[in-house]
Amino acid sequence: MIVFLIYAAIFVISFFVVKYVVQKATNDFTSLKTVTFGDESAVKPNRVASVISVLTIFLLWGAFTGSKLVPSFVHAPGPFVGDATFTYTAEADGVEADDATVTVRVFQVGTDVEAPAVEPGEGWAKNDADTVGAWRSGLIRVDKNDEKSRGEGHKVVAVNGEPIAPGGSVQTEFGRIGMSPKGSLNFEPNKGWQMEPIWLPPPEAVLKRMGEIASEGYRDSTLWEHLGYSLFRVVIGFFFGALVGIPLGYAMGLSNWFRGWFDPIVEFMRPVPPLALIPLVIIWAGIGETGKIILLFLAALWIMAIAARAGVSGVAISKVHAAYSLGASKFQIMRHVIVPNSLPEIFTGARVAMGVCWGTVVAAELVAAEKGAGMMIMVASKFQLTDIVIMGIILIGIIGFGIDILMRLAEKALVPWKGRI
Amino acid sequence: MSGLKIENLSMRFDLPNGTSVQALKDVSLNIAEGEIMSVLGPSGCGKTTLLNIVAGFLAPTEGGIFMNGHQVTGPNAERGMVFQQGALFEWMDVRSNVSFGPRMAGKREAEWGEHVDHLLDVVGLRDFKEKAVYELSGGMQQRVALARCLANDPDVILMDEPLGALDALTREKMQSLVLKLWKETGKTIILITHSVEEALLLGERLLVMAPRPGRIHKEYNLPFADLGVNADLREVKKHPEFAERREEILGMIWDMEEEIMGRAEESA
Numbered sequence: 027m028i029v030f031l032i033y034a035a036i037f038v039i040s041f042f043v044v045k046y047v048v049q050k051a052t053n054d055f056t057s058l059k060t061v062t063f064g065d066e067s068a069v070k071p072n073r074v075a076s077v078i079s080v081l082t083i084f085l086l087w088g089a090f091t092g093s094k095l096v097p098s099f100v101h102a103p104g105p106f107v108g109d110a111t112f113t114y115t116a117e118a119d120g121v122e123a124d125d126a127t128v129t130v131r132v133f134q135v136g137t138d139v140e141a142p143a144v145e146p147g148e149g150w151a152k153n154d155a156d157t158v159g160a161w162r163s164g165l166i167r168v169d170k171n172d173e174k175s176r177g178e179g180h181k182v183v184a185v186n187g188e189p190i191a192p193g194g195s196v197q198t199e200f201g202r203i204g205m206s207p208k209g210s211l212n213f214e215p216n217k218g219w220q221m222e223p224i225w226l227p228p229p230e231a232v233l234k235r236m237g238e239i240a241s242e243g244y245r246d247s248t249l250w251e252h253l254g255y256s257l258f259r260v261v262i263g264f265f266f267g268a269l270v271g272i273p274l275g276y277a278m279g280l281s282n283w284f285r286g287w288f289d290p291i292v293e294f295m296r297p298v299p300p301l302a303l304i305p306l307v308i309i310w311a312g313i314g315e316t317g318k319i320i321l322l323f324l325a326a327l328w329i330m331a332i333a334a335r336a337g338v339s340g341v342a343i344s345k346v347h348a349a350y351s352l353g354a355s356k357f358q359i360m361r362h363v364i365v366p367n368s369l370p371e372i373f374t375g376a377r378v379a380m381g382v383c384w385g386t387v388v389a390a391e392l393v394a395a396e397k398g399a400g401m402m403i404m405v406a407s408k409f410q411l412t413d414i415v416i417m418g419i420i421l422i423g424i425i426g427f428g429i430d431i432l433m434r435l436a437e438k439a440l441v442p443w444k445g446r447i
Numbered sequence: 448m449s450g451l452k453i454e455n456l457s458m459r460f461d462l463p464n465g466t467s468v469q470a471l472k473d474v475s476l477n478i479a480e481g482e483i484m485s486v487l488g489p490s491g492c493g494k495t496t497l498l499n500i501v502a503g504f505l506a507p508t509e510g511g512i513f514m515n516g517h518q519v520t521g522p523n524a525e526r527g528m529v530f531q532q533g534a535l536f537e538w539m540d541v542r543s544n545v546s547f548g549p550r551m552a553g554k555r556e557a558e559w560g561e562h563v564d565h566l567l568d569v570v571g572l573r574d575f576k577e578k579a580v581y582e583l584s585g586g587m588q589q590r591v592a593l594a595r596c597l598a599n600d601p602d603v604i605l606m607d608e609p610l611g612a613l614d615a616l617t618r619e620k621m622q623s624l625v626l627k628l629w630k631e632t633g634k635t636i637i638l639i640t641h642s643v644e645e646a647l648l649l650g651e652r653l654l655v656m657a658p659r660p661g662r663i664h665k666e667y668n669l670p671f672a673d674l675g676v677n678a679d680l681r682e683v684k685k686h687p688e689f690a691e692r693r694e695e696i697l698g699m700i701w702d703m704e705e706e707i708m709g710r711a712e713e714s715a
Contacts, residue, residue, distance in 0.1 A: 342532075342534065344530045344531075344532060344534035345534045345535075345536065347502070347504055347522065347528060347530070347534070348528060348530060348534040348592075348595075349536075349547070349551075350503075350504075350521075350522035350523075351502055351503075351522045351523070351524070351526055351527055351528040351601075351605075352524060352527065352547050352548040352551060352595070352596075352599050353523060353524030353548055353551055353552055353599060354547075354551040355551070358551050362536070362547075362551070363536065366536070366538035367536075367538070369538070441538075442579065443537035443538060443579065443581050446537070446581040
């Protein structure tokens with residue numbers, strides 16, 4: 027909630043700062059339009075906003091994980107680390123109530139720690155010392171060193187002067203002290219606003235892990251092997267899907283019989299998410315490469331078939347007529363009119379298919395694989411290696427985006443007339 | 448050479464709801480070689496259907512088209528077509544569009560190169576040879592379509608409202624170009640139009656068609672096309688007979704339109 031409010035605040039503040047301070051003097055055609063609200067063509071992505079948006083995400087990530095990459099004054103309050111003290115009041119049979127102080131050393135998990143040395147103090151209740159990890163909690167047996175044991179009626183009745191009963195708790199400046207139903211004290215130091223690395227590691231930890239996996243590998247394969255395997259499966263699966271799907275789509279666009287025969291199959295398979303086929307493919311082909319490639323083939327096949335069919339249907343009849351009256355044969359019309367005319371649709375389909383294939387391969391690897399980006403993050407999550415999971419997600423996103431950019435560049439180079447007819 | 452012969456042509460479309468539309472009824476026509484004929488009529492008079500049958504895209508329900516003595520059964524390179532929207536191939540540059548016909552016939556560039564370049568000169572697109580067709584204006588695209596049709600050297604050129612989508616100024620220039628090309632190449636041209644002026648200017652022979660059923664209503668033989676070859680078209684329009692004919696034909700088409708409206712009101 028806090029994070030969201032900060033995010034919204036940055037959004038609003040940067041909007042006004044950029045609008046009134048940075049970008050005062052733009053002087054292009056659009057700025058002369060008086061009606062911009064409702065004019066879609068006047069809406070262009072503000073690149074400053076894009077940059078700030080990305081930076082904000084990293085800033086918030088850094089601030090709430092205590093990253094060293096962002097200056098410490100923007101850090102959100104971290105968990106309490108250091109020596110916490112509180113006093114407790116105990117009663118026992120035959121003696122008066124007595125106070126004692128507990129000193130708890132709260133330490134970063136993963137570092138060595140020793141309980142602080144304390145004087146036993148006066149009275150029958152002795153001062154205690156213990157350790158608890160930051161973001162954790164620990165039982166503190168205050169009666170352990172006292173002169174009266176639980177058998178003699180030892181029980182804690184107050185903490186820092188506030189009365190406490192089994193099941194209840196007292197908030198101190200260092201954290202919350204709760205009492206178990208049996209009467210033991212449980213200290214939970216303040217967690218602050220930062221995320222524990224096990225939930226969200228700071229950016230530099232993710233970077234460091236990436237370097238490690240890139241050079242040393244994870245699960246017997248380097249990072250590049252994992253990503254390469256995923257990409258390889260996508261490319262091969264997509265290739266075969268297009269190889270079969272495009273001619274199938276053409277046949278459906280050109281022949282009644284093909285259209286009638288394959289329509290029910292294509293229309294049925296199209297809404298089936300490829301992910302739903304994973305179990306069947308695993309049963310039939312196992313978890314090896316064959317199964318993955320069959321799955322991606324199926325994911326790409328229907329999309330490409332439908333795109334090719336739409337491409338054929340989309341050819342203006344006057345172009346076909348013109349070609350016929352210029353003396354072209356059926357084969358020449360196919361080669362010089364129908365195929366080039368369908369390329370824009372096929373490219374649109376290919377972009378969608380590549381996106382779907384990339385999503386499907388990661389999901390398939392999450393389920394079962396020996397190598398691959400999805401397998402890497404799945405296994406890492408089982409060992410709570412959140413940094414690998416986050417690194418994997420970021421890389422999967424970057425590669426998916428990269429694939430789309432490449433497809434768009436190819437489209438621009440190969441079908442420059444798209445959208446200009 | 449016997450030109451184009453249209454014999455007792457009838458065309459009936461059966462609609463899915465059981466009724467049928469008589470698009471053409473008993474149309475007979477002889478078009479001499481080298482003649483330019485314009486066809487005019489209110490919408491629904493079957494003029495586009497007629498052109499599609501002549502081109503070979505549609506088979507008539509009765510009658511037939513004979514060209515150079517043999518019956519037309521499908522589209523081929525004898526009859527070239529120019530469409531309202533160019534119907535150019537966006538994936539080819541201007542020169543490849545124009546040379547499409549010869550290339551499909553398997554000719555080498557040595558055989559068509561000179562002719563194609565000459566045509567590009569004639570239509571004024573010499574400097575646009577390498578341009579993509581979607582970069583051209585509507586008028587230029589239409590000139591590419593004309594050149595493409597001529598490059599294939601058809602006996603008959605069919606034009607389906609080729610200038611309908613152009614602005615008035617471009618249209619006038621294109622009308623002159625069509626006349627110039629007609630004179631230069633001696634092709635037989637059938638031109639469909641909505642514009643009475645255009646039909647008068649470009650038709651040596653003018654056919655007015657009437658709807659329901661589509662039929663030939665009246666035929667004119669006109670001097671304006673011949674005059675227009677050598678004169679400014681605006682001068683031709685000042686010819687006293689031009690205005691007279693225009694009023695006459697406009698009135699004719701008005702009457703037809705009113706009749707259609709009346710019938711529509713009756714049935715409604």
